[in-house]
Amino acid sequence: MSIYKRAQQWTTFTRVWHLFDAKWQNPFESAKIIQKYLAGLHKPIYGPSADTGDHVVVINSKEIALPGDEWQKRVYFHHTGFAGGASWTFAWELHEKDPTLVLKKAIYNSMKGNLYRHTKMERLHIYPDANVPQEILENVTNQIRRPRLIPKRLDEYSEEEVEKFPKLIDYPEDYVIQKIK
Amino acid sequence: MVFRTFPLFVRNRGPDELWRKRRILKLSAHFHGRSRNCYSIAVRAVHRALVYATKARALKKEDMRALWDARLTAACEEHKFSYSLMRESLSRCNILLNRKVLTDLAIWEPRSFKSLVKLAWSRASQDGLNGVKELGEEPSGVITRGMIK
Numbered sequence: 666m667s668i669y670k671r672a673q674q675w676t677t678f679t680r681v682w683h684l685f686d687a688k689w690q691n692p693f694e695s696a697k698i699i700q701k702y703l704a705g706l707h708k709p710i711y712g713p714s715a716d717t718g719d720h721v722v723v724i725n726s727k728e729i730a731l732p733g734d735e736w737q738k739r740v741y742f743h744h745t746g747f748a749g750g751a752s753w754t755f756a757w758e759l760h761e762k763d764p765t766l767v768l769k770k771a772i773y774n775s776m777k778g779n780l781y782r783h784t785k786m787e788r789l790h791i792y793p794d795a796n797v798p799q800e801i802l803e804n805v806t807n808q809i810r811r812p813r814l815i816p817k818r819l820d821e822y823s824e825e826e827v828e829k830f831p832k833l834i835d836y837p838e839d840y841v842i843q844k845i846k
Numbered sequence: 847m848v849f850r851t852f853p854l855f856v857r858n859r860g861p862d863e864l865w866r867k868r869r870i871l872k873l874s875a876h877f878h879g880r881s882r883n884c885y886s887i888a889v890r891a892v893h894r895a896l897v898y899a900t901k902a903r904a905l906k907k908e909d910m911r912a913l914w915d916a917r918l919t920a921a922c923e924e925h926k927f928s929y930s931l932m933r934e935s936l937s938r939c940n941i942l943l944n945r946k947v948l949t950d951l952a953i954w955e956p957r958s959f960k961s962l963v964k965l966a967w968s969r970a971s972q973d974g975l976n977g978v979k980e981l982g983e984e985p986s987g988v989i990t991r992g993m994i995k
Contacts, residue, residue: 709921709952712913 677710680788681719682804686811687768688725691732694812696771699723702809703785704776716781720788722805727764727793731756741770764793914945921952925963926982931975935966938973964988 666674683702687695701707705717731739739756759766769791776782790801819827836842849855860866867885873895874881874888881891919929936943941962943951952959964985971984978984 706916707920707923709917709924709949709956711917711920 678717681807682801683719683721683807683809684805685721685723685809686725687723688728689730689815690811690813692729692768692771693732693775695729695768696775698809698812699772699789700775700785703772703788704781716784718785718788720790720804721809722797722801723768723789723791724795724797725793726768726791727760729768731767736760765791911945914949917949918945918952921949921959922963925960927963927967928977928981931970931978931981932963932966934975935969935973936962939965939969941965965990 685695685699699721702721703718705711705715705719707719708717711717736757737755741754741756741759742751743754744751754762756767769786769789772789773782773786776785790797849858870889870892871883871885873892874883876882877888877891877895881887915929918932922929922932943962948959948962951962965988967978967981967984968988970978
């Protein structure tokens, strides 16, 4: 094998590090995208036994958004193995205990249960906020597109933009408007 | 050979037992344990293996197809295009490349594949196929001298 071919082989199979910002994203929708990158399904050289998966660094997992009333309705089951060892934890409870776990479990469950699953999960790095260790952040070379755009809140617009926005009616003078905090 | 009765003639199974068994044991030479050398076990294992081999000939085609589909989906998504639209538009353009050739192009000739995606995309948006508009703007720079129809 010539030096050129060898270098080509290395560069083709190099692991890329991707960044994913989970702010206000649905974890179950994001999991389907992230697991593709972990498995290498985003590359045309993919093979089930070739291990072409990449690393994914997920930030802001504390600010994920579950759809509907899933925070109250979704329940995570755990059993210690002893009699009476079953426990059920609500999603909001689990998120308070560890803000990375809901996303991590969503990604874990979106994968097929085979022997490659643990290897793929090893390449996933989840952080609750934007504080990522430097040695991890310096590897990142790509950002994964978020499935949902983050809408701009009303209090994030400047007063000038709010004034300029066309309005249909004028409020009466004695009408009390609740301020957004 | 002399057969005194008809049942003895029916029971006779050929000139030599050794060669009949040897034919089976050659097929089981790479098996594990007693199914390699003990004939009565080996013959059962060989029959099973031949059944598997027959079924696997069809399964291999299915598996390769699934692999090519996975690879081509990835290759199309690299260019923000969809695989189903790609197949439909290429056949409309009368570009009759199969999954294997398209995969080889995507891996070994990524720029040829990119130009195929561009061509398919412009054909898809020209024909107004479902779901093209959601993918965004079609790529510019496809010059075909009206041959795209």
